[in-house]
Every structure is written in structure tokens, then in C-alpha cells.
Amino acid sequence: MRARAGGGVGGSVTPLVERWQGAGNVYLLVDARELTQPLTAATATALVAECGGDGVLELSTGSAGADVSMRIWNPDGSESEACGNGTRMVARWASERLGQADISIATAAGVLPCHVDGETITARLAPATLAGPQYRPNDEAFPYVHTFVSVGNPHVVIPVDDVDAFPLATQGPLLEHHSWFPERANVEITTMLDRHHLRMRVWERGVGETPACGSGACAAAVAAVATGVADSPVTVMLPGGELVIEVGDDGGVTMHGPAERIESFELPPTILSLLA
Known part of the structure; x- marks a missing residue:
């Protein structure tokens, strides 16, 4: 350049x-x-x-x-x-x-x-995985049903009935620093609207709650497809806008959105x- x-x-x-x-x-x-x-x-x-x-x-x-x-x-x-x-x-x-x-x-x-x-x-991120060195469950209890997803960085995706009602301001920092995540974690709270649309709020590692997180949207879509509640592509609706995520059978993740x-x-x- x-x-x-x-x-x-x-x-x-x-x-x-x-x-x-x-x-x-x-x-x-x-x-x-x-x-x-x-x-x-x-x-x-x-x-x-x-x-x-x-x-x-x-x-x-x-x-x-x-x-x-x-x-x-x-x-x-x-x-x-x-x-x-x-x-x-x-x-x-x-x-x-x-x-x-x-x-x-x-x-x-x-x-x-x-x-x-x-x-x-359009950006293709690192292949998604549902396990790895960034996820280390131990004897400490984890408070929520969740799916761990890595797209290069660690995410914990937590499905709830109402994303707006979730106490992210207080739970976000606790979950980010939970002992199961040796490198800390980004925290995504999701609610499915239908099999191709979900709402999401995010607590970003090292940042706090933000209007959007692209890798978090990818993780949320991967988690939804992996648990059988969604089909690709998935439109992730965030406070700051919408992103469309394609999830491949091989773990490939492709994101479409503005900049x-x-x-x-x-x-x-x-x-x-x-x-x-």
C-alpha cells in the first residue's frame, strides 16, 4: 500500500x-x-x-x-x-x-x-470451533445454559427468552472473567425470532457492552445452527445494526455487513x- x-x-x-x-x-x-x-x-x-x-x-x-x-x-x-x-x-x-x-x-x-x-x-472469518484451549470447564459451576464458540477469539453464547431483560451490565464482567475461560471471553445474549433471525446483545472482552460485535454475531449464528434452532444464513439483529452470517457445514463462517x-x-x- x-x-x-x-x-x-x-x-x-x-x-x-x-x-x-x-x-x-x-x-x-x-x-x-x-x-x-x-x-x-x-x-x-x-x-x-x-x-x-x-x-x-x-x-x-x-x-x-x-x-x-x-x-x-x-x-x-x-x-x-x-x-x-x-x-x-x-x-x-x-x-x-x-x-x-x-x-x-x-x-x-x-x-x-x-x-x-x-x-x-463480505469477510470470511477463521473456521468456528466449539471447543479448544480457550474453553476449560472445571469444578466451578457455570450459571447459564450456553454454547462456547471460537472464531479465533473466544465467545460464550447464552440463549434467553428476552435479551432486553438480561442483566448484562452486572453479569457481563463476571462471565467475561469466569474461570472456564483462561483468555477471558466475549459474552453474547441471544433470542431467536425465527429460524433465520435472532436478536443479540454483547459484552465484549476488554471493552464492555457495545452496540455490535461482528465476531460475536458470527459466534451467535454458529451456536444457533449447531444447536439446531436456526438454519444458515442467519440475520443477527444488534442494537447498532444487522449482520448476515453464513455458517457452512465445514465450520466456515462468512459475514456480510457495512463499514x-x-x-x-x-x-x-x-x-x-x-x-x-
Whole structure:
């Protein structure tokens, strides 16, 4: 990809931050090639604290043959393996710069192929699994019927009769840090409307309750199909918008949804001083 004129290490132009949103999730996109040094947990936390958003997506030259690499920072300074809504944002961001519709994104969960068609982006996430090292049941009781799903990052999907009535503000942090999840977990609360539609609220690991979570929507759809209450494709209705999720027999998960730039602005001086 092309670096912005005057940017790069030692460049005289102040690095830009781009604020993007997808289905209500808001992320700050930063091109690492314009920074004097990579972000750290402290600088990512400070950037979100000053500028807002659900996290930071630090972008760099693609690895493993991908068009771009994405590092995902949560507001608490932790990192995430996957971010569905962020993946779509980065796909459109890279598509605009490269002038191509098909984009591959290197993440901690693997290389994710995407296709950009205007404001609608299709992204194939890491294959879903219902077990693994991120899920370790033990002698401690778990308070809810649930399905564990990993799409690179860990999720616990809890079906309820009414998502609005669930006390997510109090139960979310307890479930995120439950001992069954050695890497913590994202928490999805779901209610089926019919075999192709469900409502969902989400408590994101390292973030809290957010209007949407793309990987969480994928996990919710996988859980619904796996437990026999839904058929693919599944439209997941979130407070911030809707996402359409295809679940394959092989565990493949494909997500369709929007992504758009809200604004661009210069990196605040307080953050620049932390990177000096």
C-alpha cells in the first residue's frame, strides 16, 4: 500500500487517525507506517481514552502474502485475535488505497479474505470451533445454559427468552472473567425470532457492552445452527445494526455487513508525545 505523502518514520506530517464504524461498532484506524514506533498497550489505551471508540486497529504492510496486517487493541490495552466489524472496516480502507475489491487481511487468527462491494463488505472469518484451549470447564459451576464458540477469539453464547431483560451490565464482567475461560471471553445474549433471525446483545472482552460485535454475531449464528434452532444464513439483529452470517457445514463462517469512515483527524499531541 502507499504511505501518505510526507508520512512514515521521521516524516514531518502528523499521522492521521481515521474513525470508522460498522453496525454501530466504532474503531480508530491508525497506519503504523506513519508512526515513529508501534503502538503499545499504554498508547492504545490513551488514544481510546482521548478520542473514544471501541478500540484501535493498528495497520501495517501485509504479512503471509496478505494485502494488509491488522493488530487489534481493546480499550483496556489488551489485544484481540479477531474483530469482525473491524475486519470489514480494514477491508474497505485497504480497498480504497489499493483500488481492488478483493482484500486479504493478516490477523492473529489467520489471513481473512474479504470482498468489498460499495458499503457492503463480505469477510470470511477463521473456521468456528466449539471447543479448544480457550474453553476449560472445571469444578466451578457455570450459571447459564450456553454454547462456547471460537472464531479465533473466544465467545460464550447464552440463549434467553428476552435479551432486553438480561442483566448484562452486572453479569457481563463476571462471565467475561469466569474461570472456564483462561483468555477471558466475549459474552453474547441471544433470542431467536425465527429460524433465520435472532436478536443479540454483547459484552465484549476488554471493552464492555457495545452496540455490535461482528465476531460475536458470527459466534451467535454458529451456536444457533449447531444447536439446531436456526438454519444458515442467519440475520443477527444488534442494537447498532444487522449482520448476515453464513455458517457452512465445514465450520466456515462468512459475514456480510457495512463499514464506513466517519472522519479523519490528526493524532493528538498527547499521543504523539507518548510515541516520541
